[in-house]
Amino acid sequence: MQFNLPEIWKTIHSKRDVLLLLFLFQISFGQQAPKVERKIYTTKALGTQAPPVIDGLLTDAGWDIVDWTGDFIENLPDENTAPLEQTKFKVVYDTEFIYFGFRCYDRDPKGIVKRLSRRDGFEGDWIEINISSHNDKLTAFSFAGSVAGVKSDGFISDNGKTWEGNWNPIWYLKTNVDEEGWTAEIKIPLSQLKFSDASEQFWGLESTRRYFRTEERSVWQRIPLDAPGWVSEFGELHGLNGLSPKRQIEIQPFVLSKLETYPPVAGNPYKDGNDFKINGGLDAKIGITNDLTLNMTINPDFGQVEADPAAIALDGFQIFYEERRPFFVENKNIFDYIFADNQDNLFYSRRIGGNPHGIPNVSDQAFVETPTNSTILGAAKFSGKTKSGWSIGALESVTKNEFARILENGEERKELVEPYTNYLVGRVQKDFNNRNSYIGGIFTATNRNVDENNLNFIHKSAYTSGIDFMHNWKNRKYYFKGNVVMSQVNGSEEAIIITQRSMTHLFQRADADYVSVDPMRTSLTGTGGKFEIGKASVGSWRYNTSLMWKSPELELNDIGFLRQADEIKQSAFLSYQTLKPFGQFRKITTQLEQFTNFDFGGNYNKMQYTLGASSVLKNNWEAAVSLIYKPVNYSNSVLQGGPRFRYSEEFFKSVSITSDSRKKLKFNTAVYDSQGKDNSFSYTEFGLGVIYQPINAFTLSLNPSFSVNKNKLQYITESNFNGDPRYITGNLNQNTLSASIRLDYNINPNLTIQYYGQPFISKGKYNQFNRVTNPLADYYGDRVSLFNENQISFDEAHNRYQIDEDSNGEADYTIHNPNFSATQFQSNLVMRWEYIPGSELYLVWSQAIKSNSISDENLFNELNSQLLGSKPANIFLIKMTYRFML
Incomplete structure (x- = not known):
């Protein structure tokens, strides 16, 4: 691992002299907060x-x-x-x-x-x-x-x-x-x-x-x-x-009946068309002291939780989804440890009870039933804040062994797809200096019972730790905060190889001489952190500057969330807001942001400038505009293991308008547009939101969006020609149409009926296939070599392209047909009745329709035909809770 920090700092420093001078001036002569x-x-x-x-x-x-x-x-x-x-x-x-x-x-x-x-x-x-x-x-x-x-x-x-x-x-x-x-x-x-x-x-x-x-x-x-x-x-x-602290004791058992219906699969005993179960569990909240509470859940159920929004990731990275399960949401602020970018967190609770890692290796004639989620046997959370300023959190959760049932050649067997796993999170933070400062720490541990050979590809254990602090001075006008984190993952050689080659790390990059895949390693240890200083109050001006790093070996994704490691990032931020209405405006806010990005090899990967402004008018309408310019734009990940790749200069624009939120009929609209130099890529999205409340008890909202994504160098796959890697890209034209629909009927404050639906379709077509030849070339056309008609042909029988790179009449390698179409409709209908305070009855109907058929119909016609032509999967659920307060 190597990087030229003096050269990096020199580049950063030259971009920031003006902001630093402003910062020093404000510290020396800035106005004081009025008492x-x-x-x-x-x-x-x-x-x-x-x-x-x-x-x-x-x-x-x-x-x-x-x-x-x-x-x-x-x-x-x-x-x-x-x-x-x-x-x-x-x-x-x-x-x-x-x-x-x-x-x-x-x-x-x-x-x-x-x-x-x-x-x-x-x-x-x-x-x-x-x-x-x-x-x-x-x-x-x-x-x-x-x-x-x-x-x-x-x-x-x-x-x-x-x-x-x-x-x-x-x-x-x-x-x-x-x-x-x-x-x-x-x-x-x-x-x-x-x-x-x-x-x-x-x-x-x-x-x-x-x-x-x-x-x-x-x-x-x-x-x-x-x-x-x-x-x-x-x-x-x-x-x-004379108040006596109350040690809260609440016990909330639940009973649940659940019926699932779906299209049966002929001959598949695991897909006969319906499944029914009756279940029960218990949530408890016990005040150990008045400051500290123990939350426990046994056999929890999250059946009424709204479905995640549909999304397609073409870049290979995992998608971040918000936590909605009540047990994990409560006191979430104590356990959060966001250390770098907005989503980089040492604790990402969606890992607990997530999808099993294993996929059974069976023949095409076999029938397989695989659990969709790992079962949480139980979880306990001890958290709170003491009168002396200690914030304390400890979370323990256990998920059980999960097996896939397999029927093959007339014999049924089970195969482990997720091992028994223990998750532990400990968090502590102490306020001092009259609550103007704090220092804290976190520790997480993931331990899996990996005894089966077919699961040697996942980590046996993973540990992370971190220290964070913040100091405010001059009546909280200025602040300095920071954190340092460390991670270690352990497992078999196979597991650590997979980690090194994953999208988060990409150690196999041919042009990265500071990292490489070591097939003998059984652990990885990495570090990260961030330091930030700035002005947080008094007057109209705010600013901050920060330095962040994530070493190539940093790995958090067993119980945390990390999109990409191997990054050093400097940023500077300046904003101005009005404090009094004037003219037709209630408020105006403007901001300027700049950041640079390097990797640990010293490569200067990105420079970005952002200029934004938002306003609230006296008629309560709002408007916002944002401009982003990226003069330097390289990626270590776009070729998903290939060499560093240059993107063209990019210019992004967005405009949004929101009408008066007090009206019975209100709307918002937004347009996002991004263009690469020489028209090498573009992205345009139109969004609209309409909310109508004809009577006080009923609200209808509709939020459709349509986007067009075009990229002349969209990565498709990696192949091999005479022992040399080939990174294949193509001209992508992707159209996506989606909408969220909500209906809320409130019979009274304690009895509500809510409906949520989301139709979604995304279609992508490729042409002008090519291979990367000069990934760092200034002009996008010089980065690739386009296959001519003698080098590429389509094998319709096998739905793939054959590449004859040397034009000798024989196929040198093949690539799958990358065209795609994903259509789905997810919906939830929930009746919630809080029949006494804290006790609830849920009636839930959830429906999902999915299709991946590809046709030549336009987007709207295909959305209609795919949804009408597919049979839905339904879940009918009744859940009742009763909260005892002791």
């Missing part, structure tokens, strides 16, 4: 007074023991001005609950917008409470209620930068509209919050009101738009005396 008076509200315990009845009316005597607090100030769009309508609230508590009563004044009560939505919908007029019960300046619990009675909740972390919307605690809400406006009463069990055992406590507190008609946000505690964050600026709640 904002921190509000304090003093509550009282109810004592012998009867607690308020949660009916939305505020008539109970319990509210009379405390005073109102109000004087809300506008936050958006015109910060630090008087809001159109005022808001006030009260807070009382007892040994089990904390209560909030709101009075939202409105001179036109008939104009109050009462839109229904599913939970966490944030539609219409609403109020929100943020409670930082640790008062740590970083984390808070959020509870929001709309005037229609819809609850929204979430967990806030990283001083407002991260929001976990899948946290669904038990709490109570009622609202009422009267001649003065509207009122709300909220009751939150103390068991749903985390706080210390101090006899006298001070919590961070903030409240926000949305005034829908003018899209105005007003807040109780003023938080300037150029503040360093959200939670750190909260007011305070005093008067909390």
Whole structure:
């Protein structure tokens, strides 16, 4: 491994003198944050007074023991001005609950917008409470209620930068509209919050009101738009005396019945047309202390989770999908360790319970039934944050041996396709320096019981570790943060060879003299990390600069996510935002970003400049534009193991427009266009989104998109001619049409019916096949040699091309027909009824139609014929949960 760091730094430095001078000037002479008076509200315990009845009316005597607090100030769009309508609230508590009563004044009560939505919908007029019960300046619990009675909740972390919307605690809400406006009463069990055992406590507190008609946000505690964050600026709640932390104990068993129907396969005993099963499991949440919670799941089921969006990856890299399973989403912020680019993470929970690695090697006459996912026998998660600033997380999960059933030559047998696997994640972080700094660490371990010879190709064990830190100074105006990670994977020689040759590493590249495939290795150890410094608050300007690296041997993909190793990246970022409305604008934000990319061989692979701007108009319309220029553009991966390849200079443009989100009918549209120099490649995409809400209880949304991808040098495959490798590319013309369709009908806030559907088709056709001859040539046509009509012919019987490279009348090698067509339709219909708080009944119908037939029809006709001509696979599911609170 070698790289010329001085030369790399020289190139980086020459591009950044102006930004560095600006950075030094701002540190020396930048303005200081104006001090904002921190509000304090003093509550009282109810004592012998009867607690308020949660009916939305505020008539109970319990509210009379405390005073109102109000004087809300506008936050958006015109910060630090008087809001159109005022808001006030009260807070009382007892040994089990904390209560909030709101009075939202409105001179036109008939104009109050009462839109229904599913939970966490944030539609219409609403109020929100943020409670930082640790008062740590970083984390808070959020509870929001709309005037229609819809609850929204979430967990806030990283001083407002991260929001976990899948946290669904038990709490109570009622609202009422009267001649003065509207009122709300909220009751939150103390068991749903985390706080210390101090006899006298001070919590961070903030409240926000949305005034829908003018899209105005007003807040109780003023938080300037150029503040360093959200939670750190909260007011305070005093008067909390003698509270006893509640050790939360919740047990939620479930029962499930599931019927799958699909087209039967003649003679296949494993595909007779339907499967039925009854299942059950248990989720539990146990408060070890009031700060730390143990979550457990036994035989979990995720049947109602929405299907992943359809996608096709022509570049050979894995596709990143968001986690949606509730067990893994809760407290996700504690376990996250994003160390380099946005998706590079030491913990990617989708690995747990993923697809089995093994594929049985059988004859064409055999019938095979392979599990689609590894079964999670159980999982436990211990996580939370202590009053002294320790964030602690530990996750343990076990998946069982998975076998494929095989019927071959009249005999049935089983073959192991996924071994018993143990996953472990440990995460810790400590706040200090008055919560302005932290230091943390992470450790992950994946251990597999690889005893079968047919599974020697996967890692026996994989370990990663990392240290991260952040320091803020000058009242969080400036920051410096960083991390360092290390990984080690162990396995057979076969497993480590596969890792070295994978798309993440590509050690076999012929022109890479600093890496090579070592067939004797049984482990790989790599490192990575990132350091960043910048300005985060005060005034309109923001900037940062960073340096990141991922060594060629870094490997995270057993329990993490890493797209590509072997990278050194420098970046610089500068942005400007307005802090006050002016003219026709509520807000304008502009940004400039630059980055350079090298590999560990010292190759200068990429230079990119990005200029972006976005605006919000006074009529609540939004517009954004982005320009990206790549004057230097090389790839180590495009030939998927071949030499470094030069892309032409690229110019990318995008424009998006979003209409007023308050309207019953609203839309957004976007156009993306990318062009390579000399028209060597292009990509154009048109997207449209339409949302229509004819009545408050029903919403229809449609989001179609159409894209055209053209590449005259699209990689197809690698072949061999007289012992020399041949990298085959061709002229690709790919058209893709997709749409997402959603129907939401909200009978009441606790009973909803939701439908999601996604038709998708992508067709690609190739011509003008060629082989790479000079991958680094400036002009794209000089990088390849085009096969003439005497060198290439199509073998229709075997659906492949024959290449006679030396034109002697005999085929030297063949390549498969790369034309493709993928058509599918996925849909979910879910009825969700929260029959008592925290307990739910699901009725689910899921359907999938897939086809890969290739025809000469146009995209729209083929989508129609493929879907109508294919038989669907259906899943009918009934799931019931009941939450016991002990």
